Amino acid sequence: MKLRTRLATTVLVTMALLFAGALWVRAVMERSSTERALIEYATDRMQSGGRESCEADPANFVLGTGRWRASSTGPRPWESSRAPAPERDAGADGRTADAPRPPHRHEMNFDRWPRIEVWAYSAEFASSNPLAPPFPATLRQELEDGERQATEDWVDGDRPGVQAALRMEWSDGPCAIVLARRSAPPRATSFAGPMLAFAGQCLLLVVAVVLAAGSIVRRVRKLEVQMRESAAARYAKPVDVEGADEVSELAQTFNAAAGEVRDNLESLEARERALRTFVENTTHDVMIPLTVLQGHLTALRRATEAGAPIERGVVLDSLQEAHYMASLIQNLAAAARLESGAGELAAHEIDLNALVERAVGRHRPIARARGISLDHAVPPTALASRGDVTLVEQAVSNLIHNAVRYVQPGGHVAVVLEERGPRFSLRVLDDGPGVPEELRAQVFERKFRADDARSRQPDGLGLGLSIARDVAHRHGFSLELRSPAEGGTELELSGPIAAAA
Amino acid sequence: MMRVQTQRTARDVESRILLVEDDEKLGGQVVEHLRQAGFHPTWIRTGEDALVATPRDYALVVLDLMLPGVFGLDVLRHVRTISDVPVLVLSAKSDAEVKVQALQLGADDYVTKPFWPEELIARVHARLRRPGLERAEHYSHDGLEIDAAGRTVKVDNAAIEMTKVEFELLWSLASRSGQALSRAWLVSNVLDPEREGGERTLDVHVSRIRKKLGRCGERVVTVWGVGYRLDRGDAK
Numbered sequence: 093m094k095l096r097t098r099l100a101t102t103v104l105v106t107m108a109l110l111f112a113g114a115l116w117v118r119a120v121m122e123r124s125s126t127e128r129a130l131i132e133y134a135t136d137r138m139q140s141g142g143r144e145s146c147e148a149d150p151a152n153f154v155l156g157t158g159r160w161r162a163s164s165t166g167p168r169p170w171e172s173s174r175a176p177a178p179e180r181d182a183g184a185d186g187r188t189a190d191a192p193r194p195p196h197r198h199e200m201n202f203d204r205w206p207r208i209e210v211w212a213y214s215a216e217f218a219s220s221n222p223l224a225p226p227f228p229a230t231l232r233q234e235l236e237d238g239e240r241q242a243t244e245d246w247v248d249g250d251r252p253g254v255q256a257a258l259r260m261e262w263s264d265g266p267c268a269i270v271l272a273r274r275s276a277p278p279r280a281t282s283f284a285g286p287m288l289a290f291a292g293q294c295l296l297l298v299v300a301v302v303l304a305a306g307s308i309v310r311r312v313r314k315l316e317v318q319m320r321e322s323a324a325a326r327y328a329k330p331v332d333v334e335g336a337d338e339v340s341e342l343a344q345t346f347n348a349a350a351g352e353v354r355d356n357l358e359s360l361e362a363r364e365r366a367l368r369t370f371v372e373n374t375t376h377d378v379m380i381p382l383t384v385l386q387g388h389l390t391a392l393r394r395a396t397e398a399g400a401p402i403e404r405g406v407v408l409d410s411l412q413e414a415h416y417m418a419s420l421i422q423n424l425a426a427a428a429r430l431e432s433g434a435g436e437l438a439a440h441e442i443d444l445n446a447l448v449e450r451a452v453g454r455h456r457p458i459a460r461a462r463g464i465s466l467d468h469a470v471p472p473t474a475l476a477s478r479g480d481v482t483l484v485e486q487a488v489s490n491l492i493h494n495a496v497r498y499v500q501p502g503g504h505v506a507v508v509l510e511e512r513g514p515r516f517s518l519r520v521l522d523d524g525p526g527v528p529e530e531l532r533a534q535v536f537e538r539k540f541r542a543d544d545a546r547s548r549q550p551d552g553l554g555l556g557l558s559i560a561r562d563v564a565h566r567h568g569f570s571l572e573l574r575s576p577a578e579g580g581t582e583l584e585l586s587g588p589i590a591a592a593a
Numbered sequence: 594m595m596r597v598q599t600q601r602t603a604r605d606v607e608s609r610i611l612l613v614e615d616d617e618k619l620g621g622q623v624v625e626h627l628r629q630a631g632f633h634p635t636w637i638r639t640g641e642d643a644l645v646a647t648p649r650d651y652a653l654v655v656l657d658l659m660l661p662g663v664f665g666l667d668v669l670r671h672v673r674t675i676s677d678v679p680v681l682v683l684s685a686k687s688d689a690e691v692k693v694q695a696l697q698l699g700a701d702d703y704v705t706k707p708f709w710p711e712e713l714i715a716r717v718h719a720r721l722r723r724p725g726l727e728r729a730e731h732y733s734h735d736g737l738e739i740d741a742a743g744r745t746v747k748v749d750n751a752a753i754e755m756t757k758v759e760f761e762l763l764w765s766l767a768s769r770s771g772q773a774l775s776r777a778w779l780v781s782n783v784l785d786p787e788r789e790g791g792e793r794t795l796d797v798h799v800s801r802i803r804k805k806l807g808r809c810g811e812r813v814v815t816v817w818g819v820g821y822r823l824d825r826g827d828a829k
Contacts, residue, residue: 418707440693446702453716457709469773469819472765481692485705506818508775521818 095312096305100298107294111286123254126274127243131256134210134272138260143267146212150220150266155210206276207248212267220266227271231257235269248275311339319346327354370428377420385413408461415458419493423555426486430562437480437566441590444477444516445470448509451489459496459505466496468507475509475516476590479567487563487571488518490556491583495522516589523580527573535573536561560585610634610717611651613643613668614683615659623655626710632717643668648676653720655713656700657683658691666691666698673699679720683708732767735826737809739767746806753805758784762798766813766823776820 093101137155138146146153213219217227217235234242235257246255253275260268311334318331327350333343388410395402452468459466477484488507495505499522506521527535536557560583564571569587576582610632614620620636627634635651637643644667648654654672658665665682672680682695682703692703702720704713732739738747741764746753755763762783766774776792784794799821803810812824 414707415709422705438690438693449719450702450704450716453712454705454708456715457711460711465817467773467816467819467822469775469778469816471778472769472774504817506816508777508819510775510777523817 095309096302099301099305103297103301104294107290107297111290127254127256130208130254130272130274131241131243131258133208134256134258134270135260137210138267138270142210143260143262146267147265150212151222153212153221153267154223156208204277206274207251207253208272208274210273211271213269213271214266215263215268217269225271227269228255228257231255231271235259246273246275248273251275251277308339315339315343315346318343322346322350326357327351366428366431369431370424373427374421374424377424378417381413381417381420385410385417388413411458411461415455415493419489419556422486423490423559426483426559426563427555429483430559430566437483439478440481442477442479442481442484443474444509444518445474447481447485447488448507448518451485451492452507454489455492455496462496463501464496464499464503464505466492466505466507468509470509471511475511477516477587478590479569479587480563483563484567487560488520488585490560491520491585494556495520495524495581495583498522499524511589512586514589515586518585520583520585521576521580523578526575526579526581529575532573532575536571606650607652607721608633609651611643611646611648611654612636613638613640613646613654613665614657615639616657619657622710623713626714627717630714630717640665640668644671648672648678651678653717654678654680655683655717656680658695659685666694669695669698669700681713681716681720732764732770732823734770735809737806737812737826739764741768748807748809755802755805759798759802759805762795763802763813763823766821770823770825773816773819773822779820 134155142155211219211221211224213224213227217232219227228244228246230244231242239259241256241258243254243256246253253273255271255273258270258272260270262268315331318329322329322331330347330350331343333340333347388406391406392402392410394400395406448468448470452466456466492505492507499505504521504523506519508517508519508521510517510519561571563569564585564587567587569585572584572586574582574584608631610627612620612623612627612634614623614636615638617638620638624634624636637646643656656665656668656672658669669680669682672678677699679701680699682692682700683706684691684695684703685706695703702716704716730741736749738750739745744760746755746760746763762779765779765783776795780792780795784790784798799813799815803813806813809826812826814822814824816822
């Protein structure tokens with residue numbers, strides 16, 4: 093349901109309920125005032141002479157207004173058996189003459205008037221007047237329960253009415269209890285007037301509501317349009333915030349949500365870009381060693397086909413190319429992860445002893461093949477730190493690979509993990525050519541987009557060390573390059589030791 | 594076929610390795626290299642089969658995490674609930690989470706693909722050796738006997754006199770024979786730094802030990818850039 097329809101319907105339903113409630117309240121109040129008037133009338137009449145006349149002639153006592161004889165709705169109790177009692181009353185003595193009140197006004201249609209009758213009973217609810225109706229059981233019960241007066245609905249033929257029982261202030265004699273009854277012709281109430289007024293009010297209200305809702309609907313529509321535009325513009329355009337109500341709060345909420353969506357989109361795009369770059373770099377970078385490897389394998393095939401001895405150097409080169417490719421792909425993956433700017437690195441406890449052994453183990457085959465001695469030492473009790481185990485392992489692996497790559501055959505590479513107070517020290521030493529003074533500053537520079545990193549010139553340290561530097565930086569570790577006096581290179585990775593788990 | 598063999602000696606189990614690997618070529622290579630290294634591998638190709646295998650019949654499980662059907666980690670979880678056989682995980686994932694998860698689930702070690710066959714065999718050996726390492730109280734290889742409890746050193750059954758420092762130095766190398774210890778560690782953990790001084794003193798002690806050990810002296814190896822190592826004479 094649209095907003096305006098909903099509001100109009102709500103207004104109409106509310107108004108109808110209010111109208112019905114008002115009618116009910118009016119009916120209740122009318123009834124109670126009728127009851128009060130009846131009781132007052134009966135009390136008044138009994139006190140001003142009614143008692144006396146009753147006690148004088150209880151067998152004929154009845155008080156009333158209206159014209160019972162004129163009743164067209166069934167015979168009165170006395171009409172069935174005898175002559176009309178009130179008339180006889182009236183004729184017999186003048187003391188009850190006022191009962192049929194305007195007896196002389198014959199021309200009046202008494203059916204249109206309310207009728208009241210008052211009967212007297214003893215304290216035992218028996219009337220001396222044989223014409224008196226039996227005392228109503230409910231009213232009797234209430235009086236017996238100690239009430240001084242009680243009322244209930246009463247229907248006199250087709251005339252609705254009430255009847256009231258009163259215990260008089262004198263509590264003995266034949267007139268100790270009085271039953272007063274009043275009936276009136278059904279009221280042909282005209283609802284036309286009130287209904288018309290009600291309908292007018294309703295119409296006015298609905299118009300007012302629809303007009304008031306109009307501006308809200310307009311603003312909501314405008315907001316909707318702006319939201320669609322913003323969504324189409326990848327949430328780059330915020331919606332207008334007007335005023336300070338629920339609609340403007342909605343607009344603000346939308347802007348906040350749109351901001352979040354935009355951030356997510358951007359970070360996703362950054363990741364996607366990084367991934368694409370990674371794929372492109374990988375493809376490009378892996379092609380070169382792969383081509384070299386294919387060349388070597390072809391040479392080997394030719395040699396075997398020709399029955400010529402296999403050149404050890406070609407096999408060794410092939411192994412190195414394969415090893416280089418593996419490490420290249422791992423480094424490109426690490427670079428992609430570092431570059432995508434995924435702020436949070438995994439921080440798990442790293443078993444440094446196991447990490448060193450794995451990293452050394454990865455390069456031992458190639459070192460052995462190249463005739464390089466690769467040794468390591470770890471403390472007998474395991475050292476632990478915290479970080480992303482894959483990245484740290486890759487960084488350490490790069491330091492070792494770098495050393496293994498540049499040391500001459502017959503040279504040495506050593507990896508030593510030690511505890512230095514609250515920090516670990518992981519040194520990779522070699523007796524290779526060392527890093528020239530002038531290149532030392534740029535060893536860790538990110539160069540992997542530069543050609544020299546890709547072309548693997550002997551002096552191009554390339555991607556591996558820059559990744560090691562980034563990983564160290566991201567973990568809060570330090571990575572230092574030293575040139576020991578006796579020659580070679582020493583790279584030291586150092587960081588805090590994690591409390592033993 | 595292998596299951597027909599009902600009587601299995603402890604020695605059989607020691608060399609039996611369960612390989613769970615879905616790739617035909619890689620699996621074939623690994624099996625070949627394990628055989629050449631003297632192991633008896635059983636190759637299972639799917640995770641489902643791995644779930645019904647009996648790991649306790651094997652000395653070690655080599656598990657590839659990338660399996661069709663059941664995910665490798667589920668196999669690992671399953672193996673761990675019924676056995677504490679060492680598990681070596683193969684993974685191509687560069688994501689640390691999977692490795693950490695594997696270690697948390699009870700994997701003992703992992704090897705990242707691509708790997709050299711030698712690298713894998715070395716890790717298998719390392720894993721199989723490990724439990725004995727810590728508890729060794731005795732070194733006895735090719736004529737050289739060192740007893741930690743009795744603090745005795747014998748070369749070809751002839752007792753060798755050693756000073757307290759010399760013995761402790763030799764024992765710390767012997768208890769981790771085949772593995773190098775760094776000079777700094779030896780200096781700060783074996784020598785009394787106040788009395789014994791620094792690395793020069795260490796070298797002096799080592800050369801005395803070599804001399805006392807006679808023909809076994811060359812087993813105390815100087816490791817370039819690291820420190821010292823005691824080899825087992827029978828090892829190549």
